[in-house]
Amino acid sequence: MTPSLVMMSDPQTNISVFARRGVQQSGQAATVKAAKPQRLLTDPEMLPFNLPSGTIYLIVPKPVPTWLQPILDTLTQFAWLPANWDTYGGIPATSKALFGSLDVISRLMTDTSMSPATVPTSEGGIQFEWYRGPGDELSIGVGPSGEISVFRVNERARQMIEHDDVKLADLSSLVTSLIGRL
Secondary structure (H helix, E strand, C coil): CCCCEEEEEECCCCEEEEEECCCCCCCCCCCCCCCCCCCCCCCCEEEEEEECCEEEEEEECCCCCCCHHHHHHHHHHHHCCCCCCCCCCCCCCCHHHHHHHHHHHHHHCCCCCCCCEEEECCCCCEEEEEEEECCEEEEEEECCCCCEEEEEEECCCCEEEEEEEECHHHHHHHHHHHHCCC
């Protein structure tokens, strides 16, 4: 199994870093120094995340998961949505929802995970949806204040489970208990 990614932020440079789980043992933020770009195959990728407040670069170890860039592009679009984007007063995704979403996917998804459907909510949140077959889905929502909710439906097993105010530290074990791996 390929190790999953962990997102860390450097408060001094405001750069978010994706690192493979287990690469950095401490809980300290990674420090990123400005350096001239190198052209080595082993160098991590710097992926821009363009937000209305400025561009943040995510440093991702290679190989970059195939699902990451499309999700970043989608989240960027959600950040730039106009007011009333849904004609019902919808607001663009908040910074807390965007960064919470990055934290959610970095904790749950591995290099081989199936990419979720990613949709904005009218309140400024983001929802990830994995469809595993007819009547079998998992939804993880990140609200505008960063709160996390999980919804699981499995019609065949006649199950519908909802968890609100899920702690980020508990998310991975909760998802594993509901569906196994993503």
